[in-house]
Amino acid sequence: xxHYSEKRxxxxxxxxxxxxxxxxxxxxxxxxxxxxxxxxxxxxxxPATFSHGQAVHASIVSTHPQLPGLEAEATILRVETLDDGRxxxxxxxxxxx
Numbered sequence: 001x002x003h004y005s006e007k008r009x010x011x012x013x014x015x016x017x018x019x020x021x022x023x024x025x026x027x028x029x030x031x032x033x034x035x036x037x038x039x040x041x042x043x044x045x046x047p048a049t050f051s052h053g054q055a056v057h058a059s060i061v062s063t064h065p066q067l068p069g070l071e072a073e074a075t076i077l078r079v080e081t082l083d084d085g086r087x088x089x090x091x092x093x094x095x096x097x
Contacts, residue, residue: 021089023056030089032060037093040074044087050079058091071097 019032019042030044040058050056054076062069078090 017060020059021056022059023050023054032058033088039077039090039092042089042091043082044089048087050076050087050089052076052079055094056091058093073097 013035015032015035017032019030019040021028021030021042021044026048028044028046028048030042032040032042034041042058056074056076058070058072058074060070072093073095074091074093076089077092078088080088080090082088
């Protein structure tokens with residue numbers, strides 16, 4: 001029997017929540033599809049150009065009055081065009097505000 005060992009130090013939570021990314025004076029709306037304490041995956045429906053190492057500001061608004069939203073600085077680690085034309089971005093969180 002093979003035993004699977006999680007290769008990440010932090011477990012990612014599957015989520016599906018609206019997110020706003022800001023970079024170079026541009027604002028992009030997307031969906032955060034997974035989140036951990038060190039990174040996230042975001043899917044964008046709108047056309048955009050991002051590059052590896054690019055800095056972005058990420059905002060997730062909380063829908064619960066007693067829980068704060070997420071404001072984070074992040075770096076693009078992966079940019080992938082999905083089959084349906086959407087962009088999938090892998091982000092490393094560098095600071096939480």
